[in-house]
Amino acid sequence: MPHDSDSFYEVMKAFKEKDADADGDPNNEVPLIFAGGNIIPVDDILPYFGFYTDNFSSWAIAEDGSRVEYYAITDRYKEGLSYLTKLYEEGIMHKDSLTLTHDQVESMAQTGTAIGCFVAWDPQYTIGAYDPSLPYEENLVTQYKAMPPWDGAKATSASTLQSAGMYITDKCERPEVVVAWADLLYSEETTVLSNFGVEGETYRLLDGNKIELINIDGMAQSDTNPHLLTLGGATAGPYKRYADGYEMYYDTEANPYIRYVNEVNEEWKKAGKKYDPWPAYKLTTEEAEESSDILADAEPYRTQYRAEVITGVKDLDSTWDEYIETMKEMRIQTVIDNVNAAYQRFLDLDK
Ligand SMILES: [Ca+2]
Structure with a gap:
């Protein structure tokens, strides 16, 4: 079981080169795949690098808990991006990982493609539901084990503490x-x-x-x-x-x-390998409006740049500074300030 980025790379490489499904063809395996077209972005690997992220967002809580980072402009994100680029270049990450939908990944897995590693809430969503009429070992899904957080990292928890609202229009008569x-x-x-x-x-x-x-x-x-x-x-x-x-x-x-998924969850919790759910901090209306205007430009730019770097259209090292510069011009710092103001108000509640 891989426990850091190097050992993960070695396992994925072996899966690719050593005919993992033993059908005589060493080129028909998919070592690593994401359903980046809809619900499983390639960023889902970042928690393994120690990113304390909220699900599906570009934010991470800093290691000391004092602030929230827009991680896509940090050096550690650059390292993660570089790692993903290497996996793509070497054919370890499936070439369509940025555009495939979860249905497509599911259908590949369930029509015989040997997949080494994928991301899902439950492996049954990708590999197929457990069939109790077959012996345990004959269920393909039982061959997949959840990869524990790598050395020094923890797994994200669902953001169940986020606040949610209900709104009633002024046209409502009752x-x-x-x-x-x-x-x-x-x-x-x-x-x-x-x-x-x-x-x-x-x-x-x-x-x-x-x-x-x-x-x-x-x-x-x-x-x-x-x-x-x-x-x-x-x-x-x-x-x-x-x-x-x-x-x-x-x-x-x-x-x-x-109970496989529940058991893994409990095991990681017991071992201290799960981050707390994200805090329910709340932006003011002004902060939220200003931030969402800026992110309407910055987020598509982030995902576009990510795709171009991973697929080799852009070279990471020579374009990174320009990427950061463009993010600054888009006023990403204002969003960071707004989010941290809200986060600080949340922390202050404890005082
Ligand atoms: Ca094969």
């Missing part, structure tokens, strides 16, 4: 009805419905308070939030997320794989 409906989102009944669906159809109730998911074809059953009722993107919805009186029941005899 706001009290909307608010009453919102109240329902915090009831135990609706929480169970939104997380687990309908009793008898998508879950079974055992011993009065144990919920077992059923009939969720093709979905990884270890996922306890199967998006049966999605509100506001499901992960940051303005509603109660956990049903206090219930617990998940897993039939580990019928499906010994079902």
Whole structure:
């Protein structure tokens, strides 16, 4: 199991060169792949380098916790980019990793392409759901193990502490009805419905308070939030997320794989290898508006530059200074200041 960038490189290289799937063709393996076209950006490798990032954002909390960095203009990001460029150049990273969608990666994996490493919430999303009718070892997904954070790094945690809001338009004639409906989102009944669906159809109730998911074809059953009722993107919805009186029941005899992701999560937590969830700092309206105007230019520029460097259109070392200069002209420092003002207000709450 790789434990730093060098050993990861060696393992990926061996996967590529030594005919990992043993079909006699040493060139049909995919050592490393991302679904960068929609949900799995190549930046997902950065936490392994010790980036304390929020999911899917370009921000990282500095090592001493004192401030938030727009990581895409830091030297350590430059090192990460250089590493990704090497993986691309040498054919270790799949050449379409910046544009492939998750569906495409999933279909490659499930039609026989040997993939060495990929990113997913649960390996079943990419490799295919565990089939309890087959022996454990014959399920391809069981051959994949979660790679622990590299030396000195930790894994990111979902940003479950982010605040979410609900807005009512001034055209709404009966706001009290909307608010009453919102109240329902915090009831135990609706929480169970939104997380687990309908009793008898998508879950079974055992011993009065144990919920077992059923009939969720093709979905990884270890996922306890199967998006049966999605509100506001499901992960940051303005509603109660956990049903206090219930617990998940897993039939580990019928499906010994079902708790794999949870177990890895618990193991890393116990070993101190998980960052705390991101703080719920909040920008003022002015800070947010100004920042989003600037990021509307800076973010596409960041991803464009990242793609050009990785694919070799631009040479990293000779264009980096110009990239930083352009970011400064786009006033990225103003966004950094705004975000840090909000972060500081959050830290001050503890005082
Ligand atoms: Ca092969």
